[in-house]
Amino acid sequence: KAGVTQTPRYLIKTRGQQVTLSCSPISGHRSVSWYQQTPGQGLQFLFEYFSETQRNKGNFPGRFSGRQFSNSRSEMNVSTLELGDSALYLCASSGLGDTQYFGPGTRLTVL
Amino acid sequence: AQTVTQSQPEMSVQEAETVTLSCTYDTSENNYYLFWYKQPPSRQMILVIRQEAYKQQNATENRFSVNFQKAAKSFSLKISDSQLGDTAMYFCAFMNRDDKIIFGKGTRLHILP
Numbered sequence: 531k532a533g534v535t536q537t538p539r540y541l542i543k544t545r546g547q548q549v550t551l552s553c554s555p556i557s558g559h560r561s562v563s564w565y566q567q568t569p570g571q572g573l574q575f576l577f578e579y580f581s582e583t584q585r586n587k588g589n590f591p592g593r594f595s596g597r598q599f600s601n602s603r604s605e606m607n608v609s610t611l612e613l614g615d616s617a618l619y620l621c622a623s624s625g626l627g628d629t630q631y632f633g634p635g636t637r638l639t640v641l
Numbered sequence: 642a643q644t645v646t647q648s649q650p651e652m653s654v655q656e657a658e659t660v661t662l663s664c665t666y667d668t669s670e671n672n673y674y675l676f677w678y679k680q681p682p683s684r685q686m687i688l689v690i691r692q693e694a695y696k697q698q699n700a701t702e703n704r705f706s707v708n709f710q711k712a713a714k715s716f717s718l719k720i721s722d723s724q725l726g727d728t729a730m731y732f733c734a735f736m737n738r739d740d741k742i743i744f745g746k747g748t749r750l751h752i753l754p
Contacts, residue, residue, distance in 0.1 A: 561740060563740075563741075563742065565744075572744060572745075572746045572747060573732065573744040573747075575741060575742065575743070578740060578741065580740075585739070585740070586739055586740070586741045618684060620686060622686075622742075624740065629674075629676065629688055629691055630688075630736075630740075630742060631688065632678075632685065632686035632687075634683075634684065634685050635684055635685075635686075637684075
Protein backbone atom coordinates (compact mmCIF):
# COMPACT_ATOMS: atom_id res chain seq x y z
CA LYS A 531 0.00 0.00 0.00
CA ALA A 532 1.14 3.51 -0.72
CA GLY A 533 1.85 5.59 2.36
CA VAL A 534 0.43 8.91 3.41
CA THR A 535 1.33 11.66 0.98
CA GLN A 536 1.42 15.38 1.61
CA THR A 537 1.69 18.22 -0.84
CA PRO A 538 3.47 20.46 -1.20
CA ARG A 539 6.57 19.42 0.71
CA TYR A 540 7.84 22.97 1.11
CA LEU A 541 6.11 26.34 1.08
CA ILE A 542 7.25 29.90 1.56
CA LYS A 543 4.61 32.53 2.25
CA THR A 544 4.52 36.05 3.60
CA ARG A 545 2.60 37.37 6.58
CA GLY A 546 -1.07 37.93 5.90
CA GLN A 547 -1.31 35.40 3.11
CA GLN A 548 -3.28 32.20 3.34
CA VAL A 549 -2.15 28.67 2.57
CA THR A 550 -3.75 25.29 1.83
CA LEU A 551 -2.00 22.01 2.54
CA SER A 552 -3.13 18.66 1.22
CA CYS A 553 -2.98 15.15 2.63
CA SER A 554 -3.86 11.87 0.95
CA PRO A 555 -4.31 9.02 3.44
CA ILE A 556 -3.42 5.38 3.09
CA SER A 557 -6.04 3.62 0.98
CA GLY A 558 -8.90 2.46 3.18
CA HIS A 559 -8.11 4.82 6.06
CA ARG A 560 -10.97 7.14 6.90
CA SER A 561 -9.40 9.13 9.72
CA VAL A 562 -6.97 11.95 9.02
CA SER A 563 -5.29 13.99 11.74
CA TRP A 564 -3.16 17.10 11.45
CA TYR A 565 -0.30 18.18 13.71
CA GLN A 566 1.93 21.22 13.93
CA GLN A 567 5.54 20.63 14.92
CA THR A 568 7.79 23.47 16.06
CA PRO A 569 11.06 23.42 18.03
CA GLY A 570 9.50 25.32 20.90
CA GLN A 571 6.09 23.68 21.25
CA GLY A 572 6.84 20.21 19.94
CA LEU A 573 4.05 18.26 18.29
CA GLN A 574 0.65 19.78 18.76
CA PHE A 575 -2.64 18.31 17.63
CA LEU A 576 -4.64 20.52 15.26
CA PHE A 577 -7.72 18.49 14.33
CA GLU A 578 -8.96 15.13 13.18
CA TYR A 579 -11.46 14.29 10.47
CA PHE A 580 -13.38 11.08 10.06
CA SER A 581 -15.85 10.48 7.24
CA GLU A 582 -15.83 14.15 6.27
CA THR A 583 -16.64 15.30 9.82
CA GLN A 584 -14.35 17.02 12.26
CA ARG A 585 -14.25 14.68 15.23
CA ASN A 586 -11.56 16.25 17.41
CA LYS A 587 -10.04 19.68 17.61
CA GLY A 588 -6.95 21.04 19.33
CA ASN A 589 -6.40 24.46 20.84
CA PHE A 590 -5.63 26.51 17.78
CA PRO A 591 -7.22 29.78 16.65
CA GLY A 592 -9.95 29.85 14.05
CA ARG A 593 -7.42 30.83 11.39
CA PHE A 594 -6.64 27.12 11.22
CA SER A 595 -9.32 25.10 9.51
CA GLY A 596 -9.65 21.89 7.63
CA ARG A 597 -11.92 19.66 5.67
CA GLN A 598 -12.12 16.14 4.40
CA PHE A 599 -13.49 14.94 1.12
CA SER A 600 -15.52 11.85 0.30
CA ASN A 601 -12.36 10.03 -0.83
CA SER A 602 -10.84 10.73 2.64
CA ARG A 603 -8.31 13.20 1.28
CA SER A 604 -7.97 16.17 3.60
CA GLU A 605 -6.90 19.75 3.35
CA MET A 606 -5.96 22.22 6.01
CA ASN A 607 -6.05 25.94 5.54
CA VAL A 608 -4.33 28.69 7.46
CA SER A 609 -5.54 32.21 6.84
CA THR A 610 -3.83 35.49 7.68
CA LEU A 611 -0.47 33.84 8.21
CA GLU A 612 1.72 34.93 11.10
CA LEU A 613 5.46 34.42 11.58
CA GLY A 614 4.69 31.96 14.36
CA ASP A 615 2.89 29.69 11.93
CA SER A 616 6.23 28.62 10.48
CA ALA A 617 6.38 24.92 11.25
CA LEU A 618 6.38 21.39 9.96
CA TYR A 619 2.77 20.31 9.40
CA LEU A 620 2.26 16.60 9.68
CA CYS A 621 -0.71 14.60 8.55
CA ALA A 622 -1.50 11.10 9.78
CA SER A 623 -4.09 8.58 8.71
CA SER A 624 -5.56 5.58 10.47
CA GLY A 625 -8.27 3.01 10.39
CA LEU A 626 -10.84 3.28 13.18
CA GLY A 627 -9.15 2.99 16.58
CA ASP A 628 -5.91 2.02 14.96
CA THR A 629 -2.35 3.23 14.72
CA GLN A 630 -1.71 6.55 13.02
CA TYR A 631 0.70 6.53 10.10
CA PHE A 632 2.37 9.78 9.22
CA GLY A 633 3.17 11.52 5.98
CA PRO A 634 6.49 13.24 5.27
CA GLY A 635 5.15 16.63 6.28
CA THR A 636 4.91 20.07 4.72
CA ARG A 637 7.45 22.60 5.87
CA LEU A 638 5.87 26.04 5.91
CA THR A 639 8.02 29.13 6.21
CA VAL A 640 6.32 32.47 6.81
CA LEU A 641 8.41 35.55 6.04
CA ALA B 642 -6.37 16.09 30.70
CA GLN B 643 -3.91 13.53 29.53
CA THR B 644 -0.23 14.38 29.55
CA VAL B 645 2.89 12.59 28.36
CA THR B 646 6.28 13.31 29.90
CA GLN B 647 9.68 12.34 28.54
CA SER B 648 12.25 13.31 31.13
CA GLN B 649 15.36 12.82 28.99
CA PRO B 650 15.72 15.59 26.39
CA GLU B 651 18.88 14.06 24.93
CA MET B 652 20.91 10.85 25.24
CA SER B 653 24.03 9.40 23.65
CA VAL B 654 25.17 5.79 23.60
CA GLN B 655 27.82 3.80 21.81
CA GLU B 656 26.86 1.60 18.90
CA ALA B 657 25.86 -1.95 19.98
CA GLU B 658 24.94 -0.83 23.49
CA THR B 659 21.47 -1.04 24.99
CA VAL B 660 19.60 2.15 25.79
CA THR B 661 16.33 2.82 27.59
CA LEU B 662 14.16 5.86 26.96
CA SER B 663 11.72 6.87 29.67
CA CYS B 664 8.11 7.94 29.35
CA THR B 665 5.38 8.55 31.89
CA TYR B 666 1.83 9.57 31.24
CA ASP B 667 -1.20 10.67 33.12
CA THR B 668 -4.75 9.59 32.39
CA SER B 669 -7.91 8.56 34.18
CA GLU B 670 -8.93 6.25 31.37
CA ASN B 671 -8.54 2.49 31.55
CA ASN B 672 -8.45 1.65 27.86
CA TYR B 673 -5.94 3.41 25.66
CA TYR B 674 -2.95 2.87 23.38
CA LEU B 675 0.66 3.85 23.78
CA PHE B 676 3.20 4.32 21.03
CA TRP B 677 6.80 5.09 20.40
CA TYR B 678 7.51 6.97 17.21
CA LYS B 679 10.90 7.70 15.72
CA GLN B 680 11.68 10.84 13.73
CA PRO B 681 15.06 10.69 11.97
CA PRO B 682 16.68 13.75 10.36
CA SER B 683 14.46 13.20 7.31
CA ARG B 684 11.56 14.28 9.60
CA GLN B 685 9.44 11.30 8.55
CA MET B 686 7.61 10.07 11.65
CA ILE B 687 7.92 6.29 11.84
CA LEU B 688 6.04 3.97 14.18
CA VAL B 689 8.45 1.94 16.30
CA ILE B 690 6.15 0.03 18.60
CA ARG B 691 2.59 0.00 19.91
CA GLN B 692 1.08 -1.23 23.18
CA GLU B 693 -2.58 -1.74 24.03
CA ALA B 694 -3.26 -0.88 27.67
CA TYR B 695 -5.44 -3.95 28.21
CA LYS B 696 -2.54 -6.25 27.32
CA GLN B 697 -0.23 -7.14 30.17
CA GLN B 698 2.43 -8.57 27.90
CA ASN B 699 5.07 -6.06 26.85
CA ALA B 700 5.23 -5.41 23.11
CA THR B 701 8.41 -6.25 21.21
CA GLU B 702 9.54 -5.53 17.67
CA ASN B 703 12.93 -7.03 16.87
CA ARG B 704 15.50 -4.95 18.79
CA PHE B 705 12.82 -2.72 20.29
CA SER B 706 10.85 -3.61 23.39
CA VAL B 707 8.82 -1.77 25.97
CA ASN B 708 8.42 -2.00 29.71
CA PHE B 709 4.77 -1.14 30.29
CA GLN B 710 3.83 -0.54 33.91
CA LYS B 711 0.15 0.39 33.88
CA ALA B 712 -0.22 1.10 37.58
CA ALA B 713 2.82 3.35 37.55
CA LYS B 714 1.75 4.86 34.21
CA SER B 715 5.17 4.23 32.80
CA PHE B 716 6.06 3.18 29.27
CA SER B 717 9.79 2.94 28.58
CA LEU B 718 11.44 1.90 25.32
CA LYS B 719 14.48 -0.36 25.26
CA ILE B 720 16.67 -0.49 22.18
CA SER B 721 19.05 -3.44 22.15
CA ASP B 722 22.21 -3.68 20.05
CA SER B 723 21.80 -0.04 19.01
CA GLN B 724 22.74 0.89 15.46
CA LEU B 725 23.81 4.15 13.84
CA GLY B 726 20.49 4.24 12.02
CA ASP B 727 18.69 4.44 15.35
CA THR B 728 19.88 8.04 15.69
CA ALA B 729 16.67 10.06 15.77
CA MET B 730 14.18 11.93 17.89
CA TYR B 731 11.95 9.50 19.77
CA PHE B 732 8.44 10.47 20.79
CA CYS B 733 6.26 8.68 23.28
CA ALA B 734 2.57 9.06 22.50
CA PHE B 735 -0.77 8.30 24.14
CA MET B 736 -4.02 7.72 22.27
CA ASN B 737 -7.40 7.68 23.95
CA ARG B 738 -10.65 6.16 22.75
CA ASP B 739 -11.39 9.29 20.71
CA ASP B 740 -8.31 8.54 18.58
CA LYS B 741 -6.67 11.76 19.68
CA ILE B 742 -2.92 11.39 20.13
CA ILE B 743 -0.88 13.33 22.67
CA PHE B 744 2.87 13.39 22.22
CA GLY B 745 5.68 13.89 24.67
CA LYS B 746 8.36 16.50 23.97
CA GLY B 747 10.71 13.86 22.63
CA THR B 748 14.15 12.44 23.43
CA ARG B 749 16.96 13.09 20.99
CA LEU B 750 19.03 9.92 20.76
CA HIS B 751 22.56 9.87 19.34
CA ILE B 752 24.19 6.54 18.53
CA LEU B 753 27.94 7.03 18.49
CA PRO B 754 30.28 4.95 16.28
